[in-house]
Amino acid sequence: MIDLTSEVIIKIPFQDVDIMGVVWHGNYLRYFEESRAALLDKIDYGYFAMKESGYAWPIVDVRVKYIKPLTLHQLVRVRAKLIAYECNLKLEYEIYDACSGERTTRGTTTQVALDMRNNEMCYVTPGVLLDKLGVST
Amino acid sequence: MIDLTSEVIIKIPFQDVDIMGVVWHGNYLRYFEESRAALLDKIDYGYFAMKESGYAWPIVDVRVKYIKPLTLHQLVRVRAKLIAYECNLKLEYEIYDACSGERTTRGTTTQVALDMRNNEMCYVTPGVLLDKLGVST
Amino acid sequence: MIDLTSEVIIKIPFQDVDIMGVVWHGNYLRYFEESRAALLDKIDYGYFAMKESGYAWPIVDVRVKYIKPLTLHQLVRVRAKLIAYECNLKLEYEIYDACSGERTTRGTTTQVALDMRNNEMCYVTPGVLLDKLGVST
């Protein structure tokens, strides 16, 4: 069984906050990206390892649910969790206020494997990812 | 009946393209933002009019489906369409290659009205938006 | 003699404006980028032509003078002007309010040619740029 999660702490930077005093909704994907990178590092399948493996993993679907706005210099924990890997690579994200523990944001991203030799999508996950996850095939 | 759409033309700028040679997925929300601003301008309910009306309209939900990657200096049409306004403000987006007409991206955003006097969410759309839309209440 | 200038019109987008209600200073480089791309297109030496020519042109120096803040949805003209090309590629930028004509911002960028065969900097401008500029060598 795999229970793969990762967490990063982020202090909301000045330039991410909009004229309403809250983080512009598009900037949350930066925070997700950072926690995804941490998770993929954990299994040694970050950007460079992906490239070396011959697969690109473009994001094909994003969903974000904004529960409470984030504000300037707020300290947040961003948690990424692997929730599917068999046909694609799906991660779930949750952002929490680092002090109160209150959940402010939820989201998911879905990536698919792209074989870089022929630029074709893979409908089953390539062995390399299963190996990295320690899943017997 | 309302059939409210708006369209902007964007040439993909250099800084939006990532190391893989395609637009980083988070940057698409910039393109949606631009087409949403154009749509809201059409009904004279852009940022300043919203503020004057006493309501903020935070985005509470975002979905994006990436069908084909966008690339450097590609010319695209971004179309926004109003698809719901009764309980919230929901827009649908489609991005098309401006030459081939091929659809590359789909998405939605959902905004809710926030009464700025008491900072409370409105579960029905305030009259001001219905007026702007020319919908009899 | 070369008098090479280019101009783009930009409407300041929502996500570029900070909590103080003005454009965050780092975002001005996006506007310069857009006008630089337009200028380089004019001489048919944009990103793809540069790459084909075997030279990269990294930016090695940036200066910006912020005279008046830019604000949400303001319409501005961004003018780029070639001011040096012999040892490096230097452009000067000016941003003007599109209505009042008032100048709000000045800046420069300096790029140097990098020979992509050996990754070495060129201390004189390669012939390809001089050709594009129509300058006899």
Next chain:
Amino acid sequence: MIDLTSEVIIKIPFQDVDIMGVVWHGNYLRYFEESRAALLDKIDYGYFAMKESGYAWPIVDVRVKYIKPLTLHQLVRVRAKLIAYECNLKLEYEIYDACSGERTTRGTTTQVALDMRNNEMCYVTPGVLLDKLGVST
């Protein structure tokens, strides 16, 4: 005598890297911003304290010298140093590779005090900043 410096560690995020495989020049200002925020926090004169003091401190001048490009997931130290405070607030920045210690980038930002009561620039530094710096007036 004041010797005020601050340092932050940053891992270059995916979305900051361009199609050439190096950080787009405009993104460096994000890194400067982060180290400036750390420095201002040190003297308890961050954004909220500035606002409370009745002064805004817009950036009026930026300079960046790019010595070596930054690359994906590179670990860097960004050091900010206060170098002038009498007529304006001037900081100097240096970015170093966190492993080799090699300096990759230099820059400065200059901010001026803006009295928020009358929106007028101050040609001498207001007492509140001198107090925060522990400088006798």
